Amino acid sequence: MREFLFYFFAALTVVPGLFVAISRNPVNAAMNMILSFIGLAALFVMLESYFLAILQVLVYAGAIVVLFLFIIMLIDAERAPKSGWLTSLAAVAALALMVTGLLTLLYSGESGTFAVAGETAPAALSQTFGVELFTRYLLPFQVTGFMLLMAMVGVIVISRKDAAEDKGGEA
Amino acid sequence: MIALESYILVAGLLFAIGAFGVLLRRNTLILFMCLELMLSASILGLIAFSRYNATAEVAMMSGNLLVLFIIAIAACEVAVGLAIIVTLWRRQQTVDVSELTALKN
Numbered sequence: 001m002r003e004f005l006f007y008f009f010a011a012l013t014v015v016p017g018l019f020v021a022i023s024r025n026p027v028n029a030a031m032n033m034i035l036s037f038i039g040l041a042a043l044f045v046m047l048e049s050y051f052l053a054i055l056q057v058l059v060y061a062g063a064i065v066v067l068f069l070f071i072i073m074l075i076d077a078e079r080a081p082k083s084g085w086l087t088s089l090a091a092v093a094a095l096a097l098m099v100t101g102l103l104t105l106l107y108s109g110e111s112g113t114f115a116v117a118g119e120t121a122p123a124a125l126s127q128t129f130g131v132e133l134f135t136r137y138l139l140p141f142q143v144t145g146f147m148l149l150m151a152m153v154g155v156i157v158i159s160r161k162d163a164a165e166d167k168g169g170e171a
Numbered sequence: 172m173i174a175l176e177s178y179i180l181v182a183g184l185l186f187a188i189g190a191f192g193v194l195l196r197r198n199t200l201i202l203f204m205c206l207e208l209m210l211s212a213s214i215l216g217l218i219a220f221s222r223y224n225a226t227a228e229v230a231m232m233s234g235n236l237l238v239l240f241i242i243a244i245a246a247c248e249v250a251v252g253l254a255i256i257v258t259l260w261r262r263q264q265t266v267d268v269s270e271l272t273a274l275k276n
Contacts, residue, residue: 017185052235059246
């Protein structure tokens, strides 16, 4: 049962990911990205990281994809033209090389034995997360909050309308 | 229990597909989506390794907390990147990377 679920969710992650890469319509790509992220969240559940699975659905499949869709609607780009055959060939060759390298690395036995999972269920509850976050990891937590603030200010500065026109950078 | 290498295989495949999309596509939005796929693939690898190295004392907390921070940084990155794409569209009316040749020569 566990194996079947793993294969199902692995396929749910990888196949829509492939459709993101090969679709020419950005809306289709965004929808496939939601599917891929949901499969990824299910894999997190199988790795017993329940809190991160919820966070993955909320932040990635929720906020980030909605942001992508919003920008797609905003800029209303037409369908991109087909890539040249040389580009496609190079990309497929790169994909084949990467997959071959990955399979060699994993299954040739050169990288030694892999770790086996311990029987103890990890404490990945949101309560332990909160306690750790506000005691041991307080400084990184605050730095992250400051980083979010900086990103917000940066986004406002970048996308201000008059800033784009004042510079007048028609390159 | 699923073996560790199965998870690493899925993460690696997803990363390779993301890199494939970055090389293949010319629309900046889809390029950016493929970058997000690559980032999520690395997160999956990190969670898998932290789960398989967990013991009774160290219950994979630090690996998961690192992922929490990575997700926060990824949200920042998406916001800034999309703002750059919108500004690009406003100035040049294109999202095609092969037409963005201002820095060439």
